[in-house]
Amino acid sequence: MGKDIFVVQGGGRPRGNTAQLVEAFARGARDAGHAVEVASLLKHEVRGCLGCNACRYGKPCIQKDAFNDLAPRVLGADLVVFASPLYFWTVSSFIKAFIERFYCIAQEDPAPPRGRYERYPVRDSALLMTAADDFFWTFNQAVSYYRFAVVDYIGFNDKGTLLAGGCGDTNGRPRIGETDHLARAYEFGRRVYGSGHAEGGECA
Helix, strand or coil: CCCEEEEEECCCCCCCHHHHHHHHHHHHHHHCCCEEEEEECCCCCCCCCCCCCCCCCCCCCCCCCCHHHHHHHHHHCCEEEEEEECECCECCHHHHHHHHHHHHHCECCCCCHHHCCCECCCCEEEEEEECCCCCCCCCHHHHHHHHHHHHHHHCCEEEEEEEECCCCCCCCCCCHHHCCHHHHHHHHHHHCCCCCCCCCCECC
């Protein structure tokens, strides 16, 4: 049975490396029978959390931006995919702001699991990233943040990461098409809920 997949694209050029990676992943997932929606945070403005606590618990965020429209998609999806170019060795500020705003979908729980302060709706998640560099440590900080914030704290079930390094000079045109990353992204999407992909495994 097909799954509902929601891809949050956080930054990058409209036809850049990250957009192409997302497109390949989505094509593979659709070919496997899943429904895929992509929301670009370049088009849907989501500001960072103000820490005002007005949203506690079950109330919408007081900020009048796109998050209140996108939150139901997070809650309705089987899989939430975070897609980002590498900015200053971590996820983009677009993705960081989007994750911060999960604060308003937290649920009060007197005994939250694993020592958390609160309980979050459990979904599957995955991370797609692109970068110009391709050192062994290029994505370390970004992956650490994703796993700590999204997987360990919020409690999403990690379905894997695809880390696409070596996508061309940051001042030049996108060159992801000269790598094997798009083929790998297609296969990741096609197999994310099927055989051939180790759940929680790294695809880099």
